[in-house]
Amino acid sequence: MENDEPQSPDPSQDNSQTIRAQIEVIPCKICGDKSSGVHYGVITCEGCKGFFRRSQSSSVQYSCSRQSNCPIDRASRNRCQSCRLKKCVAQGMSRNAVKFGRMSKRQRDSLFAEVERHRQQQRLQCNSVLEPQTLPAYRPGKEPREQSSHLIPTLPPAYPYSVEPKLPGCPPEVHPYLECCIGEAQAPDLACRVSHRRSESNSPTVGRGFDSTRSTPEAILNMPCSEMGFRSFDPESLFFGYPTSLHIEELCASIVRSHRETTHYHPEELQTLRWKVFSRVEIHAYQSKSVDEMWQHCAVRLTDAVQYVVEFAKRIPGFRQLCQNDQITLLKSGSMEVVLVRMSRMFNMENNTVFFDGKFAGTELFKSLACSDLIAAVFDFAHNLCALRLTEQQMAVFSALVLINADRLYLEDRERVQRVSRDVKLALSHILHRDNQESLLLKLYQRVPVLKSLCAQHIEKLRWFRQLYPLTVHSLFPPLYKELFGFDTDIQTLATH
Ligand code: HC3
Numbered sequence: 001m002e003n004d005e006p007q008s009p010d011p012s013q014d015n016s017q018t019i020r021a022q023i024e025v026i027p028c029k030i031c032g033d034k035s036s037g038v039h040y041g042v043i044t045c046e047g048c049k050g051f052f053r054r055s056q057s058s059s060v061q062y063s064c065s066r067q068s069n070c071p072i073d074r075a076s077r078n079r080c081q082s083c084r085l086k087k088c089v090a091q092g093m094s095r096n097a098v099k100f101g102r103m104s105k106r107q108r109d110s111l112f113a114e115v116e117r118h119r120q121q122q123r124l125q126c127n128s129v130l131e132p133q134t135l136p137a138y139r140p141g142k143e144p145r146e147q148s149s150h151l152i153p154t155l156p157p158a159y160p161y162s163v164e165p166k167l168p169g170c171p172p173e174v175h176p177y178l179e180c181c182i183g184e185a186q187a188p189d190l191a192c193r194v195s196h197r198r199s200e201s202n203s204p205t206v207g208r209g210f211d212s213t214r215s216t217p218e219a220i221l222n223m224p225c226s227e228m229g230f231r232s233f234d235p236e237s238l239f240f241g242y243p244t245s246l247h248i249e250e251l252c253a254s255i256v257r258s259h260r261e262t263t264h265y266h267p268e269e270l271q272t273l274r275w276k277v278f279s280r281v282e283i284h285a286y287q288s289k290s291v292d293e294m295w296q297h298c299a300v301r302l303t304d305a306v307q308y309v310v311e312f313a314k315r316i317p318g319f320r321q322l323c324q325n326d327q328i329t330l331l332k333s334g335s336m337e338v339v340l341v342r343m344s345r346m347f348n349m350e351n352n353t354v355f356f357d358g359k360f361a362g363t364e365l366f367k368s369l370a371c372s373d374l375i376a377a378v379f380d381f382a383h384n385l386c387a388l389r390l391t392e393q394q395m396a397v398f399s400a401l402v403l404i405n406a407d408r409l410y411l412e413d414r415e416r417v418q419r420v421s422r423d424v425k426l427a428l429s430h431i432l433h434r435d436n437q438e439s440l441l442l443k444l445y446q447r448v449p450v451l452k453s454l455c456a457q458h459i460e461k462l463r464w465f466r467q468l469y470p471l472t473v474h475s476l477f478p479p480l481y482k483e484l485f486g487f488d489t490d491i492q493t494l495a496t497h
Pocket of ligand 1: 295339355356357374375458462
């Protein structure tokens with residue numbers, strides 16, 4: 001195997017076979033093929049290692065004949081060199097990358113932790129191939145004494161990944177669920193972004209970047225910017241006059257990173273899961289649930305999804321600089337909308353199914369919710385947004401735009417929200433211009449009122465449901481769900497209304 005990386009005495013190489021054997025448990029971060037080790041700073045296969053080496057020769061210039069968002073997997077990796085190189089760089093491949101042998105103990109430990117997670121996932125898949133692979137559910141730690149809100153909770157330790165340094169500047173009186181317990185993804189500065197941009201795993205269950213409750217070693221793929229010489233993104237800079245193009249570039253990068261750290265399953269991974277559809281027996285099992293059982297089931301799933309949206313919001317530069325009331329207001333009014341936007345990422349247009357509970361489900365699976373019109377409208381929305389074929393970057397910035405909406409009711413400092421929203425809108429225009437897809441801008445803006453209408457329909461259905469099953473909502477729906485949709489009324493109030 002040709003050694004393509006700079007030669008250097010490497011003390012760790014005495015057990016290199018063992019290390020390599022361990023790392024090879026993790027698939028190539030570029031195409032998903034069997035990896036052969038850490039190459040140019042990223043775990044890749046021999047093919048992608050060789051491709052990246054050849055791409056670094058100065059004469060090479062690649063261009064994409066499509067929309068620069070070609071899927072790169074084992075079968076398609078040779079179809080578009082431009083997108084393949086883009087993914088290599090996005091995952092952090094670089095000629096100057098740290099060789100495995102030079103990594104700090106902490107970095108190596110993090111790598112081994114990822115190897116162990118992959119091994120565990122393989123063991124679980126062997127043991128429970130039929131079990132739907134759901135996202136880790138929310139399990140609150142110790143209940144805070146006086147929690148006036150379940151919003152913006154500390155997310156469950158679903159991702160044993162890095163705990164980035166606490167954010168500076170969170171006043172001690174900050175709302176318990178807004179507290180700075182999760183580091184903020186820091187935008188790499190422009191100079192470094194191209195060659196060293198941090199990458200994240202693209203494994204479905206290996207998370208991206210947030211675990212606020214456990215101090216786990218830094219994951220090599222989530223090294224804090226400071227360790228890689230990046231200047232952290234200064235959200236305050238968003239408020240100093242009109243943003244420069246550098247600020248917008250950095251805002252884009254930070255939003256995209258936040259999105260990747262708070263979403264599961266890359267589109268390529270969902271592509272490989274498209275064959276996983278529910279059997280008739282499994283669909284019948286869902287349809288046999290009572291209305292209140294199915295509502296409770298979906299409420300839990302929806303709440304899980306909302307928590308990742310909340311974490312996404314907290315990492316949007318400028319969001320945490322808003323007053324607490326406005327952060328809560330934006331989350332209460334926008335989280336469900338972003339969940340529906342993200343739902344389009346997991347939608348299969350060929351059979352109109354959405355990835356739910358670990359498999360792809362059609363509208364018929366939700367029949368026992370007894371709200372077929374809402375389900376149909378939600379699926380229509382997901383289908384139409386999916387048809388725009390947004391890239392993950394476009395999806396990320398559009399999600400931020402949906403969330404940071406200065407038109408929301410009850411905002412205290414609307415002007416401040418408007419400034420953040422203005423920059424996010426500029427970021428969306430910037431990304432679409434860069435992708436030669438300015439025509440998408442109007443189409444995306446046209447989706448915003450549809451989202452609002454869907455969420456209004458959803459609240460109406462929820463009011464109907466609560467009249468029929470007040471105790472279910474009160475006792476069995478997640479607290480965060482009740483607060484999000486304004487149903488955290490105590491049972492006495494319910495009894496008198
Ligand atoms: C929207 C939805 C509930 C949420 C479901 C989610 C978004 C949950 C997260 C999964 O990762 C993806 C997903 C797939 C299907 C989504 C459901 C489709 C229909 C259903 C209703 C519209 C809302 C259900 C009412 C309730 C009880 C959740 O409020």
